[in-house]
Amino acid sequence: MPNPKSAIAMARTFRQLEPLGTRAHPLVFGVVLFLTSELMLFAAMFAAYYNLRSNSSVWPPAGVRLDLTESTVGTFFLALSSVAVLFVGRSLNRRHAQQTRLWLATTIALGVAFLGIAFHGWSKANFRIDSNAFGSLFYMMTGVHAAHVFVGLILLAALLLGVREQAFVGDRRAGAEGIMYYWHFVFVVWVGIWATLYLVR
Amino acid sequence: MSGVSTRDLPVPALARTGLLSWIATTDHKRIGIMYMVTAFAFFFVAGIMAMLIRAQLAQPNQSIVTSHTYSQLFTLHGTAMIFFFVVPFAFGLANFLVPLQIGAPDMAFPRLNAFTYWIFLLGALTVMSGAATNGGAAASGWFAYVPLSGIKISSGLGQDFWILGILMASISSILTSINLITTVFIYRAPGMTMWRIPIFTWEMVATALLVLMAFPALTADLGMLLIDRRFGGHFFDPAAGGSAVLYQHLFWFFGHPEVYIMILPYFGVVTEIVSTFSRKPVFGYVGMVLAAFAIAGLSMGVWAHHMFTTGAVSDPFFSAVSFLIAVPTGIKFFNWIGTMWRGSISLTTPMLFAVGFLLNFLNGGITGVMVASPPIDFHAEDSYFLVSHFHYVIGGGSLFAIFAALFFWFPKIFGVKLNEYWGKVCFAFEFIGFNLTFFPMYFLGVMGMPRRVYTYPNLPGWGSLNALATLGAAIMAVGVIIFVVNVIVSAIRRAPVPDDPWGGFTLEWATTSPPPAHNFDRLPPIRSERPVFDLRQSDLGSQRKR
Numbered sequence: 001m002p003n004p005k006s007a008i009a010m011a012r013t014f015r016q017l018e019p020l021g022t023r024a025h026p027l028v029f030g031v032v033l034f035l036t037s038e039l040m041l042f043a044a045m046f047a048a049y050y051n052l053r054s055n056s057s058v059w060p061p062a063g064v065r066l067d068l069t070e071s072t073v074g075t076f077f078l079a080l081s082s083v084a085v086l087f088v089g090r091s092l093n094r095r096h097a098q099q100t101r102l103w104l105a106t107t108i109a110l111g112v113a114f115l116g117i118a119f120h121g122w123s124k125a126n127f128r129i130d131s132n133a134f135g136s137l138f139y140m141m142t143g144v145h146a147a148h149v150f151v152g153l154i155l156l157a158a159l160l161l162g163v164r165e166q167a168f169v170g171d172r173r174a175g176a177e178g179i180m181y182y183w184h185f186v187f188v189v190w191v192g193i194w195a196t197l198y199l200v201r
Numbered sequence: 202m203s204g205v206s207t208r209d210l211p212v213p214a215l216a217r218t219g220l221l222s223w224i225a226t227t228d229h230k231r232i233g234i235m236y237m238v239t240a241f242a243f244f245f246v247a248g249i250m251a252m253l254i255r256a257q258l259a260q261p262n263q264s265i266v267t268s269h270t271y272s273q274l275f276t277l278h279g280t281a282m283i284f285f286f287v288v289p290f291a292f293g294l295a296n297f298l299v300p301l302q303i304g305a306p307d308m309a310f311p312r313l314n315a316f317t318y319w320i321f322l323l324g325a326l327t328v329m330s331g332a333a334t335n336g337g338a339a340a341s342g343w344f345a346y347v348p349l350s351g352i353k354i355s356s357g358l359g360q361d362f363w364i365l366g367i368l369m370a371s372i373s374s375i376l377t378s379i380n381l382i383t384t385v386f387i388y389r390a391p392g393m394t395m396w397r398i399p400i401f402t403w404e405m406v407a408t409a410l411l412v413l414m415a416f417p418a419l420t421a422d423l424g425m426l427l428i429d430r431r432f433g434g435h436f437f438d439p440a441a442g443g444s445a446v447l448y449q450h451l452f453w454f455f456g457h458p459e460v461y462i463m464i465l466p467y468f469g470v471v472t473e474i475v476s477t478f479s480r481k482p483v484f485g486y487v488g489m490v491l492a493a494f495a496i497a498g499l500s501m502g503v504w505a506h507h508m509f510t511t512g513a514v515s516d517p518f519f520s521a522v523s524f525l526i527a528v529p530t531g532i533k534f535f536n537w538i539g540t541m542w543r544g545s546i547s548l549t550t551p552m553l554f555a556v557g558f559l560l561n562f563l564n565g566g567i568t569g570v571m572v573a574s575p576p577i578d579f580h581a582e583d584s585y586f587l588v589s590h591f592h593y594v595i596g597g598g599s600l601f602a603i604f605a606a607l608f609f610w611f612p613k614i615f616g617v618k619l620n621e622y623w624g625k626v627c628f629a630f631e632f633i634g635f636n637l638t639f640f641p642m643y644f645l646g647v648m649g650m651p652r653r654v655y656t657y658p659n660l661p662g663w664g665s666l667n668a669l670a671t672l673g674a675a676i677m678a679v680g681v682i683i684f685v686v687n688v689i690v691s692a693i694r695r696a697p698v699p700d701d702p703w704g705g706f707t708l709e710w711a712t713t714s715p716p717p718a719h720n721f722d723r724l725p726p727i728r729s730e731r732p733v734f735d736l737r738q739s740d741l742g743s744q745r746k747r
Binding site for chain 2: 023024025026029030033034036037038040041043044045047048051052055056059061129130131132133134135136137140144
């Protein structure tokens with residue numbers, strides 16, 4: 001039994017007394033719980049969108065122009081980013097620092113490209129948050145999502161700066177796992193938002 | 202005695218004594234105490250508001266407070282009681298108890314735990330400080346319906362403070378829930394299988410899952426309200442494609458599960474107490490757990506029964522699902538009675554409050570089933586019948602369970618036992634006062650008195666029933682004062698108390714009172730859901746052999 005240094009170290013000892021693999025790392029477990037809650041946050045916005053859409057005879061309101069092509073390119077970048085983060089996980093498992101950095105940088109670059117396209121879309125849109133209910137919904141959904149992408153980029157950047165030997169095991173590995181889950185979540189939710197705003201309308 | 206030794210653990214801390222040690226603490230027990238003390242402070246504040254409300258309504262045509270002040274009073278009273286007392290008290294109690302009950306040294310994320318307390322405190326103070334702004338605090342009720350809470354009617358900053366404060370409290374609740382569930386699933390001691398977890402911990406798991414599902418809807422709803430108010434949004438503006446009913450949908454999608462978030466933890470409290478003081482294991486342990494999850498699950502599908510009178514929802518569906526909740530709740534009542542049945546019951550103060558809980562909650566539950574029926578709801582909606590109903594659930598239910606919990610776990614938390622005689626006197630005042638306050642309100646509601654009116658005309662019977670309610674409220678207040686004096690006197694006297702004064706069953710009674718920073722010097726072997734009972738039995742056995 002390792003010499004426990006703190007109460008939490010003792011908790012880890014308890015965990016190790018269980019057969020290996022039967023209990024998840026608390027950080028990964030906590031992130032999954034957090035993401036269920038996040039999913040409900042976006043679900044509330046989807047519910048609001050479809051509720052208001054079903055109440056209106058003209059939807060989206062006349063004059064609203066949406067650029068499907070540009071948003072599809074953005075979606076494509078975020079999809080590639082979500083794939084790239086899979087390779088981050090693979091590199092971490094192989095304990096290959098250089099490869100991990102490379103894939104992390106790719107993930108971040110694709111995420112930044114997505115955010116850039118989102119900002120460009122906002123800047124040229126011909127409606128505002130105070131134009132009508134559609135505008136309010138559009139900017140809230142894309143805005144909250146962009147904030148999530150931004151936070152994800154910061155986390156990924158922190159991960160990139162911290163890629164050292166310790167990153168491959170224990171709590172740091174679990175932290176990386178959590179960030180990767182989060183990044184996949186951000187992509188999956190975006191597919192729903194993109195399909196709702198640009199395809200279903 | 203065998204088990205896992207956890208002796209000699211140095212606990213890292215910025216300071217071990219003094220104010221700084223409390224501010225910088227990440228110890229789940231200290232954070233739990235901070236939660237409970239803060240929650241109780243808000244109970245006093247909200248209680249004083251209730252007394253002002255009752256004073257204003259004591260007689261017809263009074264004007265002790267103005268109508269605007271009255272609106273602020275009932276808004277802050279409801280907000281504080283719900284968001285800053287009943288819910289955070291449950292989280293405080295869970296903070297203290299859950300790691301102890303499952304034999305863990307702390308919560309899964311101790312720093313996150315400290316963060317949730319501080320952001321809860323900040324949120325609560327933000328809401329309350331709205332009273333210092335021009336135009337006063339929020340005055341649109343605790344559910345802040347639009348257009349009442351919109352910028353046109355509530356133009357002051359008080360409403361914005363309310364929104365931001367509740368958002369902070371909701372973030373606190375979500376993060377605490379993540380922490381609690383992770384703690385229970387990952388940090389259980391060896392031998393503490395899921396079906397040996399004490400009922401209180403199980404109920405907290407159900408509560409925390411509900412928080413994760415329900416609170417985000419409130420976050421989104423209040424975000425939309427803030428955008429509508431300050432950034433010209435049109436979510437709830439029918440003139441620009443929005444819908445005022447949407448606010449109600451999202452609010453009650455949170456708001457109804459919130460009712461169960463406020464009661465499930467206290468189901469757990471009552472179960473532990475009834476079992477301990479009947480000297481019997483919990484009757485139907487598995488049924489108890491499954492009923493909690495059935496209640497939690499069903500409560501996610503009944504939100505629109507708050508909106509029958511809008512005419513915009515499916516009354517039969519939401520009515521039927523609401524009726525269904527009575528089934529698992531009935532199972533719980535059956536099991537509580539089954540636990541007491543032929544038990545060796547000792548009517549200590551916690552047990553009295555637990556029995557008081559059963560009676561009051563049954564009352565509130567039955568009227569709840571009544572208003573789940575649309576024909577009755579159309580008559581009772583927004584009347585004093587409803588006010589009485591939910592006060593029987595939250596006041597007669599949760600508040601009585603909070604007193605029960607305080608008397609029960611006070612020796613464990615502080616190493617001091619509260620005076621039993623004055624505890625029973627406190628119970629008598631609370632029980633009589635509570636029923637005197639709220640039972641007349643059923644009649645007032647049936648007579649047609651609407652809620653949230655700051656005064657009323659001198660109609661036959663209204664004056665005397667309201668006077669009775671005010672008298673009851675005063676008796677309750679005396680009961681609370683008796684409780685506070687009891688706490689102070691007991692704390693000064695510090696009569697020595699054993700680690701397990703009640704003959705408890707669950708792991709928190711296996712450690713010292715108050716527990717050491719690392720919780721357990723030794724964990725007893727866990728072979729059932731009553732490890733401390735098993736330990737006592739085996740000790741008795743070995744004594745007989747000698």
